[in-house]
Amino acid sequence: MSQVDDDIVSNFSGNASIHDVVASRISRRSVLGGGAATAAFAATGGIAALLNAVPATAEQARKARSLLGFEGIAPSTDDAVIVPKGYRAEVLIAWGDPVSDGPEFRPDASNTAFEQEWQWGMHNDGLVYFPIDGSRRGLIVQNHEYTDDELLFPDGTANWNEEKTRKALAAHGVGIIEVRRNQNGRWRVVRPSDLARRITGNTPMRIAGPAAGDPRLRTSVDPAGRRVLGTLNNCAMGFTPWGTYLACEENFNGYFRKAAGAPVTPLEQRYGLSVGGFGYNWHLSDARFRIDPGVLTDQPNAPYEPNEPNRFGWVVEIDPFDPNSTPVKRTALGRMKHEGAWCQEARDGRLVVYMGDDEAFEYIYRYVSRDPWRRMRRAGVSPLDRGTLYVARFDANGAGRWLPLAPWNPKLAGWTIEDILINTRGAADAAGGTRMDRPEWIDTFPDSLTAIATLTNNSLRGAAGTNSRTGFPFDPVDAVNPRPSNAYGHIVRWWYEHDFTEARFKWDIFALGGDPAVGETGSTIVGDKYGSPDGIYVAPSGRLWIQTDVSGSTIDANAYAGFGNNQMLCADPHTRETRRFLVGPKVCEITGVFVTPDERTMFVGIQHPGEAPSGANDPANPKQYSAWPDGPDGGRPRSALVVITKNDGGKIGT
Numbered sequence: 001m002s003q004v005d006d007d008i009v010s011n012f013s014g015n016a017s018i019h020d021v022v023a024s025r026i027s028r029r030s031v032l033g034g035g036a037a038t039a040a041f042a043a044t045g046g047i048a049a050l051l052n053a054v055p056a057t058a059e060q061a062r063k064a065r066s067l068l069g070f071e072g073i074a075p076s077t078d079d080a081v082i083v084p085k086g087y088r089a090e091v092l093i094a095w096g097d098p099v100s101d102g103p104e105f106r107p108d109a110s111n112t113a114f115e116q117e118w119q120w121g122m123h124n125d126g127l128v129y130f131p132i133d134g135s136r137r138g139l140i141v142q143n144h145e146y147t148d149d150e151l152l153f154p155d156g157t158a159n160w161n162e163e164k165t166r167k168a169l170a171a172h173g174v175g176i177i178e179v180r181r182n183q184n185g186r187w188r189v190v191r192p193s194d195l196a197r198r199i200t201g202n203t204p205m206r207i208a209g210p211a212a213g214d215p216r217l218r219t220s221v222d223p224a225g226r227r228v229l230g231t232l233n234n235c236a237m238g239f240t241p242w243g244t245y246l247a248c249e250e251n252f253n254g255y256f257r258k259a260a261g262a263p264v265t266p267l268e269q270r271y272g273l274s275v276g277g278f279g280y281n282w283h284l285s286d287a288r289f290r291i292d293p294g295v296l297t298d299q300p301n302a303p304y305e306p307n308e309p310n311r312f313g314w315v316v317e318i319d320p321f322d323p324n325s326t327p328v329k330r331t332a333l334g335r336m337k338h339e340g341a342w343c344q345e346a347r348d349g350r351l352v353v354y355m356g357d358d359e360a361f362e363y364i365y366r367y368v369s370r371d372p373w374r375r376m377r378r379a380g381v382s383p384l385d386r387g388t389l390y391v392a393r394f395d396a397n398g399a400g401r402w403l404p405l406a407p408w409n410p411k412l413a414g415w416t417i418e419d420i421l422i423n424t425r426g427a428a429d430a431a432g433g434t435r436m437d438r439p440e441w442i443d444t445f446p447d448s449l450t451a452i453a454t455l456t457n458n459s460l461r462g463a464a465g466t467n468s469r470t471g472f473p474f475d476p477v478d479a480v481n482p483r484p485s486n487a488y489g490h491i492v493r494w495w496y497e498h499d500f501t502e503a504r505f506k507w508d509i510f511a512l513g514g515d516p517a518v519g520e521t522g523s524t525i526v527g528d529k530y531g532s533p534d535g536i537y538v539a540p541s542g543r544l545w546i547q548t549d550v551s552g553s554t555i556d557a558n559a560y561a562g563f564g565n566n567q568m569l570c571a572d573p574h575t576r577e578t579r580r581f582l583v584g585p586k587v588c589e590i591t592g593v594f595v596t597p598d599e600r601t602m603f604v605g606i607q608h609p610g611e612a613p614s615g616a617n618d619p620a621n622p623k624q625y626s627a628w629p630d631g632p633d634g635g636r637p638r639s640a641l642v643v644i645t646k647n648d649g650g651k652i653g654t
Contacts, residue, residue, distance in 0.1 A: 067543050067572045069654040072528055072579035075564030077556055079626050081606065082583045086647050089582070091629045092140075092179065092603070093189055094640035095122045099177050100196035107635025108154050109622075113167035117198055122147045122171040123639045124605045126237035126340060126441075126535075127592040128245055129179075130320055135596035137180045139195060139320045140603060141245045142592060142641060143234035147171045148608060148617060149280070151636050156619035162285040169201030169282070172232050174247050176320050187601065187643045197323045199247075201230035205316065209331035209385045211421040219288075219305045228311045228329065229288070235591075236340030236441050236535070238315075238353065240384075242377060245318045247327075248338035250358055252312035254278030259294030270425050271335075272359070273309055310422055315341045315355075317384060330384040333367050334405070334424035344444045344451075344500050349374060351383045352500045354451055356439030360458045362425065363433040364392040364442070366402055368501050389424070391433035392494075400494055400505045403431040437486050440549075441536040445573060450495040452510060452573075454533040456549060457489040487559045488513030488521060488531035491546070511576060515562070527578035530569055531560060537593045543653050544571040546578070547590040552613040555587060566590045568604065570653050581653070582644070585609045585628035585637075592641075599651040602644040610637030 070084040081089045096105030102118030103111065111119065121144025130139040147168050150156040157164075178193035190196075207217060207226050217225035231247055232255055238246035253272040258264065260275050273291060283289040283296070290296070290304035313335040319325040333341060339356040346352055349372025355365040368390070369376060373383035390402035405420050405427045406412065412420065412430055420427040437458035444451045494507035513531040514521030523529065535547030546569045554560050568582040568590045584590050584606050592605025610626030611617065618624060622636035629640050646652060 067541065067653065068570055068577060068579050070570075070579065070581065073581070073583060075556075075562065075567070075580070076583040077564050077586065078583075079586045079609075079628050081585060081628075081642055083644060084581060087644060087652075088647060089604075089642050089644045090186070092187055092641045092643045093120050093177060094629055094638040095120055095124070095171070096638060097189075098191065099175055099189075099193075099198055101192035105638075107630070109152060109636060110154050111167075113163055113170050116167050116170040117200060119198070120144075120175050120177075120641075121173055121198065121200075122152060123607050124175070124641055125235050125591045125607060126248070127594050127603060127605060127641070128237060128239045129594045129596055129603060130239075130243065130245075131597060132178075135181070135598040135600060137178070137190075138596070139176055140179055140594075140641070141174060141176050141237075141318065141320050142605065143237055143247055144171060144173055144175060145235050145250070145607070146233055148611065150612075150617040150619050151610075151622055154619065156617075157281060158619075160281045160284055165282045165285045166202070168280070169230060170198070171200075172234075173198065173200040173203065173230065174234060174245070174316075174318060175199075176318075176323075181601070185645060185649065187645075195321065195323055197320075199231065199318060199327060201232050203230055203327065205229070205231065205327045205329055207311070207314075207329045207331065208382065209329075209333075209421070210417045211331035211335075214418045214422065216307055216310050216418075216422055219307050219311070220303070225307075231316045231327065231329075232312055234316070235338070235358065236356075238341035238343050240317070240343050241345055241351070241373065243319075243321065245320050246341040246343075247316040247318060248340050248355075249312050249314055249316065250337045250339060251278070252337070253309065255280050255282060255312075256289050256291050256309045257283040257295045258291045262292045262294060267423055267426075268309070270423065271309065271313065310335070313337065315384070317382075328382075330382070331421050332385050332387055332389070334365060334389050334421055336365070336424050337362070339440050340442060342442050342444065344446065345373070346501045347499045348372060348501070350501060351387070353384075354442040354444070354453075356436075356442055356453060357425065358438055358440055358456075360438055360460050361435040362439060363428045364436060364439050364453060365405075365424075365428070366390045366392065389420070391428040391431055393432060394434045394492075394494075394507055398506055398508065400507050402503050402505075403433060405431055437489065440534045443536055443538040444500070445538055445542070447542075448495060449497070449500060450493055450573075451500075452491060452493040452536060452538070452544070454491050454536045454546070455486075455489050456532045456534050457513075458486045460485070488523065489533050491533055491536070511571075511578070524576075525578055526576040527571075528569060528580040529563060530567060530578070530580075531563060534589070535568075535591050535593060538573075539595050539599060539653070540597070541599055541651070541653070542573060544573050545569070545581075545593050546571055547593060549589045549591065552587045552611050555613070568593065586626040587611045587613060588626070588628075588639075595652060599653075600645065600649060602652045604642045604644060605639070606642055607639045608637075609639065 103115040125143040125145040127142035176197040178190035234247040235250040254277040287303040314329040315333040336357040339358040351369040351373040353367040369383040369387040376383045389405040437455040440454040442453040490512045491510040494505040512524045514523030515529040516523045516525045534549035537545040571578040588609040589607040609628045626637040
């Protein structure tokens with residue numbers, strides 16, 4: 001989500017940051033290891049030498065060749081989706097297209113709010129393909145993270161009214177479409193489809209789990225605290241072994257407004273609630289988005305809802321196969337800026353869910369169900385409602401520990417389970433989690449009991465003195481990242497000895513982003529350069545797919561000069577060899593990726609092409625920065641879902 005400033009800080013806990021931990025670990029390894037690796041470390045001054053000094057074995061090299069069978073492509077600044085030779089990329093559905101037999105998109109964006117409720121939402125993100133007939137027919141469920149209101153309406157944000165609020169809410173949420181591969185091998189959206197559906201910012205939902213009904217979740221229209229309208233700012237996702245989709249509410253805080261000069265509660269401060277928010281105007285016509293009186297200066301007695309923000313920041317479970325089902329917000333998974341919720345079945349049948357909190361200096365979390373998930377479901381209990389939430393602590397010696405966020409943890413004495421789940425960030429502060437550089441996507445390698453997570457970047461680290469925005473000192477430059485700020489991000493992985501439920505783990509750095517040909521970046525990438533890793537996906541074959549989210553103001557400029565547009569790469573997890581597979585159109589983000597079970601089809605999300613590099617788009621000149629995917633004859637750029645196949649019908653990546 002490039003329009004939002006993710007570099008805000010609300011974590012002033014003083015807990016150790018990942019940079020402190022890694023620097024200490026590097027120091028230990030350089031002292032204890034000795035030999036050539038130590039000499040190289042001393043010569044280059046970073047972890048790069050330690051990683052790159054370990055050559056790939058012959059077996060690893062063989063695996064790399066088998067996993068990375070395509071010819072990597074060069075960086076590009078073209079306004080197009082570029083894939084390797086022998087591959088084809090086609091737009092499957094774009095913002096405004098009907099999900100079933102609804103209204104068509106109007107190029108001038110004049111579709112009504114009612115029409116948008118039956119159309120593909122704006123700025124698609126994480127996605128899952130659910131098979132109906134194996135790799136030939138299925139459902140695609142995809143998040144619609146946010147809206148660019150200057151492009152959503154013919155006149156942008158001018159003349160704001162209730163209809164515009166309703167349309168913006170309709171363009172958020174989740175989309176469900178039925179797709180089928182025809183006899184020619186081309187994929188098409190099935191229209192009409194009884195399973196197609198839109199879930200929006202106004203869709204009724206149920207609140208479940210330990211925090212349901214808590215007074216902090218009650219409002220004037222929901223005095224029981226168990227019903228809520230809509231889901232917002234869904235970024236990454238997850239899916240359960242029983243076939244449901246997990247939408248994850250990320251930057252929900254920016255939709256709400258506080259009155260200027262109004263006191264900010266500790267809970268509001270910890271979650272980034274503010275006077276201006278992200279600039280959305282929903283508060284003008286919808287009381288849900290006013291936190292306190294006085295937000296409307298011309299209507300000092302207008303209604304408001306102080307608890308409404310507490311009803312967002314959750315994981316939402318959706319049954320894609322039942323269009324009449326009610327989505328459920330699962331409070332046992334905690335409240336945060338959920339980047340995603342990736343599920344893994346443990347060896348004893350319990351469900352493990354990994355989650356990142358996408359903001360500078362926030363945490364990585366894990367949830368473990370109380371019992372095996374099959375047993376819980378047979379008993380009529382959701383595995384997502386009863387379990388234990390944990391926060392990760394990464395230690396300098398390469399070990400780590402999951403710290404329980406539960407009332408029985410002595411560091412959380414006096415906290416109720418409701419306190420912990422509604423203020424999960426505060427509980428993680430108290431428990432002693434490790435502050436990370438914007439935790440993004442997470443996935444697992446089941447065969448090796450390994451998890452892997454992207455940490456996009458953190459511009460608030462490394463400079464001397466005090467950060468004027470926070471009033472706190474910057475984290476110092478350290479051995480793991482000798483740059484004044486972590487502009488390129490990195491990827492961390494951890495693994496277990498016996499099972500994903502273990503309290504202890506070991507960890508290392510998979511890659512530090514940047515250009516490996518430029519020593520000053522400190523990059524440890526083996527292969528094609530990239531930075532700001534965001535989406536990450538482990539395919540059934542073991543291929544690791546990495547997507548980037550370089551902000552529009554930085555694309556192919558400054559530290560990212562020569563990197564081209566945002567991209568997707570494929571990496572071999574054994575050798576770390578990485579090749580560029582896809583480059584997106586201008587000023588887009590590559591986000592969302594999934595393959596069919598046979599891996600012969602890949603679905604990839606292209607988000608916000610043509611987003612203004614800084615400031616807002618001009619509704620009078622919508623194609624100023626991009627005309628993708630409709631080209632010069634189209635009305636405006638549109639986020640879209642792309643389907644990729646290989647010309648010879650083979651597996652993607654071979």
